[in-house]
Amino acid sequence: MAGARLEVGVGQRPGILKRLAAMAPVRxxxxxxxxxxxxxxxxxxxxxxxxxxxxxxxxxxNVLLAMGEFPDSMHEPARRIHDQLTRPRRTLWxxxxxxxxxxxxxxxxxxxxxxxxxxxxxxxxxxDLLTGVEPSEAPILPDEEPALWRGVGPYGQxxxxxxxxxxxxxxxxxxxxxxxxxxxDQLSVRVGPFFxxxxxxxxxxxxxxxxxxxxxxxxxxxxxxxxxxxxxxxGDPFIRALxxxxxxxxxxxxxxxxxxHWLCNALQVxxxxxxxxxxxxxxxxxxxxxxxxxxxxxxxxxxxRSVSLVGAGVGVIQPDKIRDRGLGPVARAAGLREDxxxxxxxxxxxxxxxxxxxxxxxxxxxxxxxxxxxQSVMLAARSGNATSxxxxxxxxxxxxxxxxxxxxxxxxxxxPDLLHGLEWGDAVATVVSLDLDLRDVRSQRVS
Amino acid sequence: xxxxxxxxxxxxxxxxxxxxxxYATVVIDLWAGRMVARAPVRxxxxxxxxxxxxxxFLLQQPATTERPDAPxxxxxxxxxxxxxxxSLLVIPFSPQTSAAGIESGIVYFGALMALVMIAVYxxxxxxxxxxxxxxxxxxxxxxxxxxxxxxxxxxGAALPAQSLSVSAIVISQDSLWNVIRQPLGLPIYLAxxxxxxxxxxxxxxxxxxxxxxxxxxxSGVQLLLWRTTRIAVLVAVAAMGAAVFLGGWTGPWxxxxxxxxxxxxxxxxxxxxxxxxxARVRLERFxxxxxxxxxxxxxxxxFAAGAVVLAGSPR
Amino acid sequence: xxxxxxxxxxxxxxxxxxxxxxRSLGGLLTPPCTTAPERVPFLGGLSPDTHAWSRFHVRYYxxxxxxxxxxxxxxFMYPWAVVFLREGMKAMVEMLMFIVIxxxxxxxxxxxxxxxxx
Numbered sequence: 001m002a003g004a005r006l007e008v009g010v011g012q013r014p015g016i017l018k019r020l021a022a023m024a025p026v027r028x029x030x031x032x033x034x035x036x037x038x039x040x041x042x043x044x045x046x047x048x049x050x051x052x053x054x055x056x057x058x059x060x061x062n063v064l065l066a067m068g069e070f071p072d073s074m075h076e077p078a079r080r081i082h083d084q085l086t087r088p089r090r091t092l093w094x095x096x097x098x099x100x101x102x103x104x105x106x107x108x109x110x111x112x113x114x115x116x117x118x119x120x121x122x123x124x125x126x127x128d129l130l131t132g133v134e135p136s137e138a139p140i141l142p143d144e145e146p147a148l149w150r151g152v153g154p155y156g157q158x159x160x161x162x163x164x165x166x167x168x169x170x171x172x173x174x175x176x177x178x179x180x181x182x183x184x185d186q187l188s189v190r191v192g193p194f195f196x197x198x199x200x201x202x203x204x205x206x207x208x209x210x211x212x213x214x215x216x217x218x219x220x221x222x223x224x225x226x227x228x229x230x231x232x233x234x235g236d237p238f239i240r241a242l243x244x245x246x247x248x249x250x251x252x253x254x255x256x257x258x259x260x261h262w263l264c265n266a267l268q269v270x271x272x273x274x275x276x277x278x279x280x281x282x283x284x285x286x287x288x289x290x291x292x293x294x295x296x297x298x299x300x301x302x303x304x305r306s307v308s309l310v311g312a313g314v315g316v317i318q319p320d321k322i323r324d325r326g327l328g329p330v331a332r333a334a335g336l337r338e339d340x341x342x343x344x345x346x347x348x349x350x351x352x353x354x355x356x357x358x359x360x361x362x363x364x365x366x367x368x369x370x371x372x373x374x375q376s377v378m379l380a381a382r383s384g385n386a387t388s389x390x391x392x393x394x395x396x397x398x399x400x401x402x403x404x405x406x407x408x409x410x411x412x413x414x415x416p417d418l419l420h421g422l423e424w425g426d427a428v429a430t431v432v433s434l435d436l437d438l439r440d441v442r443s444q445r446v447s
Numbered sequence: 448x449x450x451x452x453x454x455x456x457x458x459x460x461x462x463x464x465x466x467x468x469x470y471a472t473v474v475i476d477l478w479a480g481r482m483v484a485r486a487p488v489r490x491x492x493x494x495x496x497x498x499x500x501x502x503x504f505l506l507q508q509p510a511t512t513e514r515p516d517a518p519x520x521x522x523x524x525x526x527x528x529x530x531x532x533x534s535l536l537v538i539p540f541s542p543q544t545s546a547a548g549i550e551s552g553i554v555y556f557g558a559l560m561a562l563v564m565i566a567v568y569x570x571x572x573x574x575x576x577x578x579x580x581x582x583x584x585x586x587x588x589x590x591x592x593x594x595x596x597x598x599x600x601x602x603g604a605a606l607p608a609q610s611l612s613v614s615a616i617v618i619s620q621d622s623l624w625n626v627i628r629q630p631l632g633l634p635i636y637l638a639x640x641x642x643x644x645x646x647x648x649x650x651x652x653x654x655x656x657x658x659x660x661x662x663x664x665x666s667g668v669q670l671l672l673w674r675t676t677r678i679a680v681l682v683a684v685a686a687m688g689a690a691v692f693l694g695g696w697t698g699p700w701x702x703x704x705x706x707x708x709x710x711x712x713x714x715x716x717x718x719x720x721x722x723x724x725x726a727r728v729r730l731e732r733f734x735x736x737x738x739x740x741x742x743x744x745x746x747x748x749x750f751a752a753g754a755v756v757l758a759g760s761p762r
Numbered sequence: 763x764x765x766x767x768x769x770x771x772x773x774x775x776x777x778x779x780x781x782x783x784x785r786s787l788g789g790l791l792t793p794p795c796t797t798a799p800e801r802v803p804f805l806g807g808l809s810p811d812t813h814a815w816s817r818f819h820v821r822y823y824x825x826x827x828x829x830x831x832x833x834x835x836x837x838f839m840y841p842w843a844v845v846f847l848r849e850g851m852k853a854m855v856e857m858l859m860f861i862v863i864x865x866x867x868x869x870x871x872x873x874x875x876x877x878x879x880x
Contacts, residue, residue, distance in 0.1 A: 526778065613880075749839075
């Protein structure tokens, strides 16, 4: 029997099935708190590793990769994700400062800093797990049923509602009128904070009818409660440009990379994982003036009509709501000609003209960022030794950054209206197209 | 009529075709993904990937949720496997093994493919979880839209053969393949076929925007079986396409089974590569396009095929 | 000897049986989920407030009805395809009339936005 051979004792050579499984690609579910730029880069590089698979849901992943510091309100969700991983499971926690004191979110996690060889480490963890060298981690959350079965009859039957009683402690969905005036069931769900297509920390409280969003609300930003922010302390050229002149070439290359990494995530959500990886690889090896790989990517997307398949007419914002708020690519994709670089002498000398798209939907936001990435790569090649910045206001990849904040929280506030009445897939595409980052929202407002 | 000995032979053939087809599809998919991503291809790793992945899934713990509908959940991949295996029974891989007595092969195939809808919905519904349920809900709308074009182009192919039997359709393409005689047929068939296997641009029920949709609560052997049987359906769709539009086992020099294999693999290749180049379509857009473009085009295909047949007939 | 459909039923049952058998094998190698938190459905980290099973509004029901009409039409087309060549132009014209009426139905449904629901 195959089952008998699989049970190996200590010191024995593991069975063939275990050795094959140990050689399989590592299935990783990644969750991030507020992490440093270094750790973020590690994750981006990890996707290019062929023997690592980042899964969309934890149920089929063996390794939980936790990155950065998690504010208090994210502890329980993080632990629940940990428990939802399949067995055998193991957690790897990457932190800026491994010895930093913290309440143990993952008591048994392997802790590492940003200087580890992440892919190698993950493969070793996977191998040890599957060959039985390391035991699987036990669940963290207490083994408590949500509530006891309550009902009238001996099997919990009876009472009111669809099946009567309260099966398994959770009530059946409430009945509510839908927009056609029919009284039907309405699912109240909170999605997040570790739903992969959404930015980390974003939780949406939704009322769903089938796949249509009846009502959406944005839950509190968990990063509001955090005191320090590694992102703000990183050497990000746009943050530095607030207080000192920074070479244009550095800023423009950073902008192009930012847009390409965003594009990679968006393509993955839209089912184009392989093209997404190609985008990542382009972003990693980007050099000033070399636009051919991006142009080729653009041609593929245009000929396959992919961009309009996923985004034509989806997520349209009224331009008046975002006019003159410094929302960068989102505003420019709505046909608004706003860009701080237009008034910057360094950029005027380079003949800078902002890229503008008029459709104002998910499609035009995709083209907008792709075109801006190409433009930035070209600008970087022409800019020579030009510098810009130091004026307290700078055009970042997500829009205007000033010393008092940015307007990303405005976009968060627009979400409930934007998502109302959308089909689920369109809603996700809309959230992705806005390029939100909840850590960024907070850091800017606090500083 | 079919003897028990013949049935055993058919079973063995179907098992070999499906397993080899699934293996080939997974390898082609991985290879095509690497090419599109401009990533280096390590041939040995790509070729051994299906085996290693299977081993891992066999060792993972099967997942469950609170109060799932466990029997129906187990039934979903079993139904997909039954659909794929039974549909291969009417697809002739060589002149000798042609169609075990089922004369209305096209009707039979269409009836089986309609059941895919039930399997996917069962898989989504049974988990008692939001994302799989939305995935299942989506797929019903998708399936109701691709069903008609799929059946219509097959009817178009039956017109020159004057028969609903797949063998007769293969023989009717002796002089000219249907892909040339009915140029609209194969593209529409492949588009609908992507829907049947919910693959690539039409992978709506298990999309990334639903955290895997109907797959999101699966792990280990459940996930292995679901993905395998779903690819088996893709293989069956490709084999049917090869028989009906690419002349099946007809071809010079080589034995019929080789021709059929080559043609099936090439259709699998087209369907698999589409996953890496074309984004997932919005559901509503697909429904509108299916009803206002695909179905009228499929009807046009049927009547154009009919006109060609009439013009070519001696009367 | 079996009838052809009996044979196909046996093949379907064997395939389904093998799948079910493999599935239970997976359960033997590793124990199923044991604790309550491991069984919570995935929603991105939070736990659901209610069951997911719900009586939702199938908004594409108009399209589903349209499908029914066309499905019946398709049933007529199968025998039609077999006798098509024998009946000649008569079969062609008759089916064309039938289809044109149905296609007008699609256009009407499309104009009434029956194919969209969000």
